[in-house]
Amino acid sequence: MAQEAPYVTIGRQFVEFYYQTFDTNRAGLGGLYRPTSMMSWEEKHHLGADAIVEKLTNLPFSKVQHDVTNATKDFQPIGEDTILVLITGALMVEGQERPMSFSQVFTLKQDAQNWYIYNEMFRFVYPAA
């Protein structure tokens, strides 16, 4: 059996942790960001761990469930030290009747022994027709 590339293993572990934490304890995502981290959520841009966590914990829905199992998960290395992650899938907001499609991209970098989010972009994807 071919061994999985390290960037894929790291990416998969990140995706599991991120969405599990997002759906159960959003404030717990803070450790994934640094002062230089950039995040855009729809049109709005947020710089640094504090601003990003404030945004994430104040989204206009309190409970959300990402369908991580059925999401697409793509990973590629960017040079030696960065990992690119693209997720497309569905999420269910509490109180809404139907799930919504979303797309989210991350770049992951490493400091000391920890991987953290350097870039993040989130977009809802609406049906094309």
Next chain:
Amino acid sequence: MAQEAPYVTIGRQFVEFYYQTFDTNRAGLGGLYRPTSMMSWEEKHHLGADAIVEKLTNLPFSKVQHDVTNATKDFQPIGEDTILVLITGALMVEGQERPMSFSQVFTLKQDAQNWYIYNEMFRFVYPAA
């Protein structure tokens, strides 16, 4: 009026050129790739300009139109020398009745005076419900 950051200007110009070329002369995208460029199209991975252009020119549809105007376009810098681009939107394949949603991410790097695609990932995004 606030001046647009260079990475946004470069990103916008790239997006216009990429989709216009994709929709009119897909083989013309070759100049955007280098031997180290990585591209994934749905599940499949392709490495290097030759393999990527072969994939793009042999997709199972001969004519396609991306709705670039209404697509979301997000840009962020990755360090000093790389630009992250996320596009979500709709495309219309010739012969099909309805447009399809897609999500596509790029990283752009520069050699000499030219920006080129270092990473690319494409996914169709299907309605969540």
